[in-house]
Amino acid sequence: xxxxxxxxxxxxxxxxxxxxxxxxxxxxxxxxxxxxxxxxxxxxxxxxxxxxxxxxxxxxxxxxxxxxxxxxxxxxxxxxxxxxxxxxxxxxxx
Numbered sequence: 001x002x003x004x005x006x007x008x009x010x011x012x013x014x015x016x017x018x019x020x021x022x023x024x025x026x027x028x029x030x031x032x033x034x035x036x037x038x039x040x041x042x043x044x045x046x047x048x049x050x051x052x053x054x055x056x057x058x059x060x061x062x063x064x065x066x067x068x069x070x071x072x073x074x075x076x077x078x079x080x081x082x083x084x085x086x087x088x089x090x091x092x093x094x
Contacts, residue, residue: 003046005074005081014086018070034068038086041067045074046081059084 007015015038022031045052045065052063055073062084065072073085 003049003076003079003081005042005046005083007042007083011083011086018086018088038067038070038072041065041072042081042083045072049074049076049081 015035018038019031019035022034049063052065052074055062055064058064059073061075062073063075065074067086070086070088072083073087074081074083076082
């Protein structure tokens with residue numbers, strides 16, 4: 001069964017920052033490609049969230065999907081994937 005996802009406010013801010021960084025560093029075309037890749041990963045999570053490891057050592061109940069240089073942190077609540085944060089190695093806390 002495919003689940004739906006929702007993106008919380010902090011993760012929306014992360015998406016904005018990721019796009020802005022990519023745009024400034026590599027331009028609009030590459031920023032668009034990477035931004036779209038994140039949404040492809042969201043869809044993969046929805047298709048089979050069990051394939052992604054739990055990262056209870058970071059935050060209890062969270063799972064992680066690595067996408068490029070970023071990690072998508074999510075949890076499953078009431079048959080919905082909630083995208084909590086999207087962080088790169090430069091980010092230290094969720």
